Amino acid sequence: MFLVMIQIDKNKIEDSALEAMLTKHRQWFKSHIDQGNFFLAGRLTETPLAGFVLADSDDEESLKEILQEDIFWKDELATYQVQPCVLGLVSHALKSYL
Structure with a gap:
């Protein structure tokens, strides 16, 4: 099991693209919750564009493959x-x- 903290860098994203990317990001979370890869996901209330995931994975390499599917992984x-x-x-x- 892994705790993953995610911080989106708004300075690297155009404002006009952010909302569409966040929608895909949320769909990615939902997909992996439905598949049983994530137990829960949430946002940090005092840190903009930051959140966490409690992930079920046999090893960090397998989890990394899942994380690479997130829209924000590409282009760091x-x-x-x-x-x-x-x-x-x-x-x-x-x-x-909940």
């Missing part, structure tokens, strides 16, 4: 920080945030 329009992790405890209350 975002940074992706990948950290291996192990869940210790999970609250049943997590569902109340």
Whole structure:
């Protein structure tokens, strides 16, 4: 399992193209949630154009293949920080945030 922090670099993207790219970015998230590759995804409320993913992958190389499908990967329009992790405890209350 991996925690992935994603930060989009708005300075590298024309304002006129950003919304369409974000739509494709969200579709990419949804696709991988539906496939079971991502457990959850969300945005950081105090950092513009930043978010996180809790990903299920056997290894970092397999996860990298998935990340490369994101529209912001090409041309290095975002940074992706990948950290291996192990869940210790999970609250049943997590569902109340959805």
